[in-house]
Amino acid sequence: MFSNNKLALAIFLAVSSASLFGCGGGGSSSNTDTTNPPTTSEPTWTVGVFEPSSEFKDQCAVPRTGNDPYNDNQPYPDTAGSEFTEKMWLRSWSDETYLWYDEIEDNDPDSFSSVAAYFTQLKTFETTDSGAFKDNFHFSRPTEEYYQEAQSGVVSGYGINWAFISNVPPRELRVAYLEDDSPAANAGLQRGDTILMVDNVSINTNTQEGIDILNEALFGPTAGDSHNFVVQSNDGTEKSFTLVAGNITQSPVQNVKTLTTGNGTKVGYMQFNSFISIAQPELISAVNKFKADNIDELVIDFRYNGGGLLALSSQLAYMVAGPANTDDFYYYQTIQNDKQPQDDPYPFIDLEIDYSTYRTTGVDLPDLNLSKVYVLSTDNTCSASEAFINGLKGIDAEVILIGGTTCGKPYGFTPTHNCATTYYTIQFSGANYKGFGEYSDGFKPTPSPQFDADIKGCEVADDFDNKLGDSQEDLLATALYHIENNTCPIVVESSSAKQPSFTSQATQEVGLPLTIKKPLYKNNMDLTRPLPAKEGDNE
Incomplete structure (x- = not known):
């Protein structure tokens, strides 16, 4: 991603600057070398002193040329810079927006061999009560890759x-x-x-x-x-x-079906893998099917859903609960650092969104008007999936959790682009309508909840011997049993009793012994807020 020409460019800028001063660059016009116009010198790093990030934005070691196909074909904003200016932008941007900015160690950018290496350490290394790192979700990816997945999956x-x-x-x-x-x-x-x-x-x-x-x-x-x-x-x-x-x-919504239990209860089931924009019409279609089938209960399979768009999470929560359960409540209150203004609470969104413009369309979403939902989970159920659970808990909608403890990510970020790279740094946590948001060690399914992060439900290992959506698959079978009996079945250990560590096609690191890293870009919660419908749109 980064060119070896950047160091040479930085040296060239520094030498050019020195030459200009030596030639009387600050003197009268008669002494000015008009063939070599003044070049802006490199910024300097002073520990604890932060210039506005806007002073370094889009100053790139390898500027892109031409037009950006993902931004209305507008010219790229990149101008000539260096690795150092990219690092200085990251430093100031992190100080301005990172949730725990006062826990970042202000190290000399020149001490790091690359922009990527410098960004890696611009975070807290504090731990949660369980001893896990508080920030396990700090990453970047090529901007083109971000847009490919975000807009088209x-x-x-x-x-x-x-x-x-x-x-x-x-x-x-x-x-x-x-x-x-x-x-x-x-x-x-x-x-x-x-x-x-x-x-x-x-x-x-x-x-x-x-x-x-x-x-x-x-x-x-x-x-x-x-x-x-x-x-x-x-x-x-x-x-x-x-x-x-x-x-x-990607096919974020799969296996949409209506099952009928032995006592005649109609149960809607869908596997939902990712809160990406292309899922919106698929979710609407699924809800319309369940509505037409007149379901009594709903099971949403989040076991591999690492998160995504908070707005889509809010839309799904609305489609499950409907206006009767969500009116006069909000879905999610963001909590940012003390340098940022306090945002209004995130509502239960009841309209379709045009995710290419991030505006609501004025078209009402369908709803199921349910006060209870079953969620299938593993430790790969993250972020926007957990916000869905917490948001419904905040309005006293009953969530029954079947499977494993969720990953524990009550944090999110607005993906931010600079010099062909998209950066994700934790910029907010969130709380539901009741003010609860501390589930950094995950939501735990248990028959007898004792703590705020305990959710009524049954702990069951993932079952690889049956297909997802099969009524004999352990997690779904347990949910169906609970629907009929309002209790967990006697635990029978699955042939795949050990909980897996899920991974997708993102580049992983296989070690000796094998070290598995979650695909972090799947474990995100994008705060970007949809705007009201344009003037003239159907309200």
Whole structure:
């Protein structure tokens, strides 16, 4: 992402500046070298002194040229700068907006070899009560990648979303779910398939060369890459596939269906994987189906939903609860640092949003008018998914949690672009209508809640032996049992009893032993607020 020419550019600017002063650059016009106009000198770092971030914005070591296809084809805002100006922008921007700005150590930007390395440490290293780092969600990604996913849901890969059951030899890597009409789905891979070998390298390799091959093939493919996989199905059959990676359009809403329990209760079920903008019409379609089916109960499968747009989370909460349960309440109150103004509370949004302009359209959302919802969860249920749970709890809508403790991310950010990179730094936490928002160690399902972060429900391990949406799959089966009996079933340990660490096609780090990192850009909560409908729109 960063060019080796940046250091040379920084030196050139410094030398040019010195030469101008030596030639009397501050003297009369008769002594001015008109062939070499003055060049702005590099800024300087002084510990504890912060210039406004606007003074360094879009001053890039490698400025982009041409027009931005994701911004109405307007010219890129980039101007000539250096790695140092990019670091200084990050420093000031973090000091202005980071939730715990006073816990950032103000280190010399020149002490870091790259912009990326400097950004990595611009955060707090304090811990929660459980000993976990308070900020595990600090990351960046190429801006083009951000727009591809945010606007069209496109990612590069095979359409496989993975889950590690064991990340040390003997490793166990299984298919969590597949994107619709993807290379993997069309080749016949299924949920629960276990990876044995990739490009003739065993999943249990202990050589660095083998690890590099696995990393590239499993987690870092680009469109056009071809790799061979040997997998074992749930019935013990071994199969071999050659998959060619492509640009995959995600299918955030899957397996929408209405089930009927033994006592005649109609239960709506949907698997919801990501709060991205392309999910809005799919969610509306699902709610309309459930409404037409006249469902009595609703089960939303968030087990692999790492978050996304807070506005879409609010829309879904409204569509579940309806105006009878949400009128006169707000959904989410953002809490920012003391340098930022206090925003108005985030409402339950009852209108469709044009996510290309971030304006409401004036079209009413459908609703189910439910005062209770079942949520299926794992430790990969994060951010906007947790905001959904907390927002409904704030208005006394009953949430029954089935599965595992959620990931614990009551924080969010507004993705911010600078010099072809999009940065995510925690800029707010949030609280529901009752003022509760401290669930940094996750929401825990339990039959007998005792603490604010305890949610009534049943703890159940993820089940890879059955398809998602199958009434025999452990989490859904438990939800159906609870619907009929208002209690948890007697626990029978699943064949995949260990909770997995879920991962998607984002680049992962496979180590010796294997070290799994969550795809952080999936675990985000985007605060961007939709604007009112344009004048003349149907209100």
